[in-house]
Amino acid sequence: MGDVARRARLATELVTRHFPDAEGDFRRVLSALVARAGWRCLVRRGRGGVDVFAVGKGGVLAIVIGEHLPDHDTARALLAEAEHAFAGVRVSGRVVAAPRLVAIRPGSAEARSRADGLYQAVREADLEKFFASTAAHLTKTHVRAITDAVRLPGFALLTVAERTAPESAPGLLDADELREDQVASAMSGSFQSWLTFLHPSQSGIVTRRYSGPARIGGPAGTGKTVVALHRLRAIARRTTGPLLFTTFVRTLPTVHRESFLRLAPELADRVEFTGLHAWAHRLLRERGVTVSQHGSVGSVFNLAWLAHRSALEPVEPREYWWTEIDTVVKGRGIRTFDEYTLVPRKGRVRKLSAAQKEAVWALYETYQAKLAERGLLDFNDLVQRAWEELDGEDPPYAAVVADEVQDISLMGLRLLHRLAGDGPDGLLLVGDGQQQVYPGGWKLSEAGISVRGRGAVLKVNYRNRADIVRFADGLGAVDAVDDLDGGAGVSLRDAEVVSEGGVVRMWRGDRADLGQALLEALRGTAAPSGSTAIIVLGRVSDVVGALRGAGVASTPLKEYAGLPDDSVKVGTVHRAKGLEFQAVIAVHFESDGAGADQEGRELRARQLMVAATRARDELWWFAVRG
Numbered sequence: 001m002g003d004v005a006r007r008a009r010l011a012t013e014l015v016t017r018h019f020p021d022a023e024g025d026f027r028r029v030l031s032a033l034v035a036r037a038g039w040r041c042l043v044r045r046g047r048g049g050v051d052v053f054a055v056g057k058g059g060v061l062a063i064v065i066g067e068h069l070p071d072h073d074t075a076r077a078l079l080a081e082a083e084h085a086f087a088g089v090r091v092s093g094r095v096v097a098a099p100r101l102v103a104i105r106p107g108s109a110e111a112r113s114r115a116d117g118l119y120q121a122v123r124e125a126d127l128e129k130f131f132a133s134t135a136a137h138l139t140k141t142h143v144r145a146i147t148d149a150v151r152l153p154g155f156a157l158l159t160v161a162e163r164t165a166p167e168s169a170p171g172l173l174d175a176d177e178l179r180e181d182q183v184a185s186a187m188s189g190s191f192q193s194w195l196t197f198l199h200p201s202q203s204g205i206v207t208r209r210y211s212g213p214a215r216i217g218g219p220a221g222t223g224k225t226v227v228a229l230h231r232l233r234a235i236a237r238r239t240t241g242p243l244l245f246t247t248f249v250r251t252l253p254t255v256h257r258e259s260f261l262r263l264a265p266e267l268a269d270r271v272e273f274t275g276l277h278a279w280a281h282r283l284l285r286e287r288g289v290t291v292s293q294h295g296s297v298g299s300v301f302n303l304a305w306l307a308h309r310s311a312l313e314p315v316e317p318r319e320y321w322w323t324e325i326d327t328v329v330k331g332r333g334i335r336t337f338d339e340y341t342l343v344p345r346k347g348r349v350r351k352l353s354a355a356q357k358e359a360v361w362a363l364y365e366t367y368q369a370k371l372a373e374r375g376l377l378d379f380n381d382l383v384q385r386a387w388e389e390l391d392g393e394d395p396p397y398a399a400v401v402a403d404e405v406q407d408i409s410l411m412g413l414r415l416l417h418r419l420a421g422d423g424p425d426g427l428l429l430v431g432d433g434q435q436q437v438y439p440g441g442w443k444l445s446e447a448g449i450s451v452r453g454r455g456a457v458l459k460v461n462y463r464n465r466a467d468i469v470r471f472a473d474g475l476g477a478v479d480a481v482d483d484l485d486g487g488a489g490v491s492l493r494d495a496e497v498v499s500e501g502g503v504v505r506m507w508r509g510d511r512a513d514l515g516q517a518l519l520e521a522l523r524g525t526a527a528p529s530g531s532t533a534i535i536v537l538g539r540v541s542d543v544v545g546a547l548r549g550a551g552v553a554s555t556p557l558k559e560y561a562g563l564p565d566d567s568v569k570v571g572t573v574h575r576a577k578g579l580e581f582q583a584v585i586a587v588h589f590e591s592d593g594a595g596a597d598q599e600g601r602e603l604r605a606r607q608l609m610v611a612a613t614r615a616r617d618e619l620w621w622f623a624v625r626g
C-alpha cells in the first residue's frame with residue numbers, strides 16, 4: 001500500500017477511535033488533517049473553541065471545522081484563545097508567535113471569510129491547495145519541539161507514525177529522518193523560521209501597545225522588518241481600518257509584501273505595501289493634480305546647473321549641490337531663503353558662506369522654475385504636495401509602518417505623520433542610522449513626531465554569520481550611531497550574533513579581469529544562483545557588461561519582487577538595502593573612494609557596510625583597481 005493510502009487509513013481509524021460520536025463531516029476533515037505527512041495535530045471537539053492546533057512545516061495553525069464560518073467576534077475570540085494557548089511556549093530560546101486561524105468548511109460549498117482578514121476560510125475540497133500554498137519554514141525537529149513544549153489540557157495529540165519511526169518513540173527522530181531534516185532545513189529556507197519563532201525581545205515589541213508614534217531601531221539583520229511585519233499582523237487583528245507598509249525605496253515594499261503574505265495570507269486585502277512616492281503620486285492623481293510623466297527631472301536639474309555652475313563648481317562638484325537641494329532644501333521643506341540661512345545642515349560637513357548659500361538658492365529657484373515650466377514634480381515635490389493635500393484631514397490609515405526610515409527625508413516623515421496621526425499604535429518608524437545610504441539627517445522631533453518612551457532596540461543578529469558581521473564591522477562605518485532621534489543608538493559591533501562561521505573571500509584586480517573573476521566566484525559559491533546577489537558600489541552597467549561578457553545572465557535588483565527564481569540579482573547598494581541573500585558579491589571601485597571628503601568617506605563606509613550585511617552565509621569582497 002502506498003504511504004498516502006496507509007496514512008489515510010490509519011488517520012481515519014485514529015479519529016474514529018478518539019471521536020466516535022462526532023459528526024461525519026468533522027471526522028472526515030480531521031482525518032485528512034491527521035493524515036498529512038509532516039504535520040502533528042492536537043485535537044479537541046465540542047467546546048465551541050479551536051478544534052485543532054496543527055503544527056507542521058508550514059507553521060502553527062489554529063483550525064475550526066464547521067459548516068458555519070466564524071463571524072468577526074467569534075474569530076477574535078478564537079484568535080485570543082490560540083494566542084493564549086501558545087503564549088510563552090519556547091523552543092531553543094525563541095518563543096512561538098501567535099498562530100494563524102483557519103476555518104475549514106466541509107464539502108465544496110463556497111468558503112469566504114466574514115471577518116475582514118482575521119482568518120483564512122478554506123473549503124474541504126481545497127485542502128490540498130491550501131497546504132501547498134502554505135510557506136514551508138519549520139523542520140521536523142521544530143515541529144516535534146513545539147508539540148512537546150505546548151501544554152493544552154483537553155487536547156489529544158493525534159499523529160500517524162512515519163513508516164520507519166514507531167509511534168511508541170515520540171520525540172525521537174531516527175538517523176535517516178534527522179539527516180533528511182538537516183538537509184531540508186539547509187535547503188528549504190528554515191531562515192524563514194521567523195514566520196513562527198521570535199526572539200523574546202522581538203515578541204515583546206510585536207504585542208506591546210504604544211500610546212502614540214513609536215520607533216524600532218537596531219543594527220543590520222536584527223529582525224526589525226520581521227518585527228514590523230508581525231506587529232502589522234497583530235495590529236490588523238485588533239483594528240478595522242486600512243493599514244500601510246511603506247519605505248522610500250520603490251521596490252522594497254513589494255518584496256516585503258511577499259514575506260507578509262507568507263505570514264498572514266488572510267490579510268492580503270487589509271494591508272497596502274507601497275513606496276511613499278508612489279503613494280503620494282496616487283493621492284495627487286486621485287485629487288486631480290496633474291503630475292506630468294514627461295521629461296526627466298535629472299535633465300531639468302542639469303539645465304539649472306549649467307546656469308549656476310560657475311559660482312558653485314569651484315567649491316564642490318555637481319553631485320554635492322544636488323544633494324544640498326535634494327536633502328537640505330527640498331527634503332526639509334524649506335521654502336524661503338531666510339529659512340535656508342537658519343537651518344542646521346545636519347550631516348553636511350562643509351560650512352557654507354553667505355555668498356555660497358545665495359548661489360545655492362539661485363540654483364534652487366532656477367530648478368523649480370524649470371520644473372514648473374514643464375509641469376514636472378520631482379520626488380520631494382510629490383511628498384510636499386501630498387503633505388499639503390492632507391492638511392487638516394483625518395489620518396487615512398489606522399496604522400502605518402515605515403521601514404528604512406534613516407533614508408527618508410524630513411518632509412517624508414511629516415507626510416508619514418499625517419498618514420497615521422498620533423493615535424495609539426498608529427505610526428511605527430523602523431530604521432538604523434548606521435545604515436544611511438543617502439546623505440541627509442534630521443531628528444524625529446523636527447518633524448513634529450514625538451516617540452518619547454516608545455522606542456525599542458533589537459540587538460540579536462539572526463541574518464549574518466559571525467565572520468560576515470566581523471568583516472562588515474571593520475569597514476569603517478562610524479560606530480557612534482544615532483537612535484534616529486538625536487540619542488545614542490546601537491551599532492553592528494554591539495550585536496549578538498546567532499550563527500557562527502560564514503565565508504568571506506577577497507578579490508582585487510583590474511577592470512579587464514572582472515568578468516572572469518565574477519564567473520569564478522559564482523561557480524565557487526555554495527549558494528544557488530537565485531540566492532546570490534552582486535551588489536555594486538559604482539556603475540552597475542560596468543558590472544552587468546562584465547557579466548554579459550562572461551556569459552552570465554542576471555536580473556536587475558530593481559525588478560526583483562521577492563519571488564524565488566534562479567537568476568543572479570545585480571544592482572546598487574541603494575536597491576539592495578533591506579534585502580538579504582545567501583551569498584553576496586560586493587563590487588566596489590577603488591577610484592570612487594579616492595579623494596572623498598569626510599562626509600563622502602562616512603557615507604561610503606556606511607554603504608559598504610550595508611552591502612556586506614546583505615550576505616547571510618557567503619561574502620565575496622571585490623575591489624576593482626584604478
Ligand SMILES: Nc1ncnc2c1ncn2[C@@H]1O[C@H](COP(=O)(O)OP(=O)(O)OP(=O)(O)O)[C@@H](O)[C@H]1O
Nearest residue numbers: 194197198199220221222223224225226462463578
Ligand atoms: N526570530 C527570528 N528567527 C529566525 N530568523 C530570524 C528571526 N528574526 C530575524 N531573522 C532572520 O534575520 C533576517 C533579518 O531580519 P530583518 O530583515 O527583519 O532584519 P533588519 O533588522 O530589518 O535588517 P536590515 O536593517 O539589515 O535590513 C530575516 O530575514 C530572518 O532570516
